[in-house]
Amino acid sequence: GTPLRDLAAAKGIYMGVALANGTLSSDATYKSIAATQFNTVTPENEMKWDTIESSKGSFNYSGGDAIVSFAQANSDKVRGHNLVWHSQLPGWVTSLPTNQVQAAMENHITNEVTHYKGKIYAWDVVNEPFDDSGNYRTDVFYNAMGGGVAYIADALKTARAADPAAKLYVNDYNIEGTGSKSDAMYNLVKSLKAQGAPIDGVGFESHFIVGQVPSSLKANMQRFADLGVDVAITELDVRMPTPATTANLNQQATDYANVVNTCLAITRCVGVTAWDLDDGHSWVPSTFSGQGAATLYDASYNPKPAYTAVQNALGGG
Numbered sequence: 096g097t098p099l100r101d102l103a104a105a106k107g108i109y110m111g112v113a114l115a116n117g118t119l120s121s122d123a124t125y126k127s128i129a130a131t132q133f134n135t136v137t138p139e140n141e142m143k144w145d146t147i148e149s150s151k152g153s154f155n156y157s158g159g160d161a162i163v164s165f166a167q168a169n170s171d172k173v174r175g176h177n178l179v180w181h182s183q184l185p186g187w188v189t190s191l192p193t194n195q196v197q198a199a200m201e202n203h204i205t206n207e208v209t210h211y212k213g214k215i216y217a218w219d220v221v222n223e224p225f226d227d228s229g230n231y232r233t234d235v236f237y238n239a240m241g242g243g244v245a246y247i248a249d250a251l252k253t254a255r256a257a258d259p260a261a262k263l264y265v266n267d268y269n270i271e272g273t274g275s276k277s278d279a280m281y282n283l284v285k286s287l288k289a290q291g292a293p294i295d296g297v298g299f300e301s302h303f304i305v306g307q308v309p310s311s312l313k314a315n316m317q318r319f320a321d322l323g324v325d326v327a328i329t330e331l332d333v334r335m336p337t338p339a340t341t342a343n344l345n346q347q348a349t350d351y352a353n354v355v356n357t358c359l360a361i362t363r364c365v366g367v368t369a370w371d372l373d374d375g376h377s378w379v380p381s382t383f384s385g386q387g388a389a390t391l392y393d394a395s396y397n398p399k400p401a402y403t404a405v406q407n408a409l410g411g412g
């Protein structure tokens with residue numbers, strides 16, 4: 096059949112995948128499927144703060160550069176993930192005196208965005224700023240800079256100055272359906288817009304449980320789009336108990352198609368990124384014991400019913 100990347104392009108969206116550089120360089124099948132089927136790449140870990148600047152002022156771009164080279168060789172877009180996040184943050188940042196945090200954040204953003212200037216389609220500038228109740232996480236950035244909107248606006252402005260062409264996103268999970276966390280993100284975007292901060296998009300991670308794609312997904316993404324930002328599905332996977340049953344694999348196919356159809360139905364939805372290529376390289380089993388089978392390909396790289404469902408949703412098959 097026609098690769099997902101071509102089907103998606105014909106429909107005006109991208110089909111992306113999160114990749115790990117270690118696997119790209121050691122596994123030819125993984126690399127070949129990534130190249131053939133997807134036209135946008137997100138580095139799974141290689142552009143995070145703990146990898147890029149593990150000690151103050153010392154920057155390591157090797158893994159991120161390798162992913163960017165792979166993407167460029169395949170004419171793929173790259174989603175930069177991510178610049179500011181409470182997790183995968185080295186200890187030197189969390190132990191800084193409060194009055195040095197803003198400078199460290201701005202320096203990190205400026206250095207990384209400048210390094211990749213012209214090569215990144217969109218940055219997740221701030222990742223996961225909210226807890227599950229929809230309160231700002233009171234992390235080192237929040238505490239040092241006078242609250243959520245303030246540090247996020249500053250991060251966005253710093254990124255914009257370093258690469259004016261890159262789209263700037265805030266990204267989070269459990270904001271896909273309506274609810275208090277989604278409302279918190281909605282109010283953040285409104286506040287950022289009201290003060291003229293450079294926010295271009297909202298990323299809906301979409302780490303779903305089989306059969307539980309929120310029924311409000313479309314209406315919720317549309318209300319963000321109506322604020323004047325792009326929206327994207329940035330980390331899609333659909334987990335289930337393992338070993339997977341046929342019934343769950345079929346429900347998963349329905350779930351994946353539902354998400355792709357939702358993106359297609361929203362003018363400002365720019366694309367869908369699958370979080371990990373195959374079940375053998377998914378983050379899910381190590382985080383959720385007894386669960387997995389969350390991706391489009393099984394651990395032997397056979398396309399699953401979900402793959403066929405995505406293909407059909409994109410008008411192929």
Ligand code: G3I
Pocket residue numbers: 139140182183222300330378
């Ligand atoms: O690289 C080290 C290795 O040297 C060490 O031996 C090993 C032992 O634990 O750890 C390896 O690092 C792991 C890293 O993935 C690379 O494999 C970390 O422990 C592990 O925590 C890390 O997990 C990543 C996770 O983010 C960290 O929060 C996952 O791969 C990655 O898929 C996941 O991605 C996040 C997004 O960035 C944000 N949204 C949620 C999503 C899923 O959690």
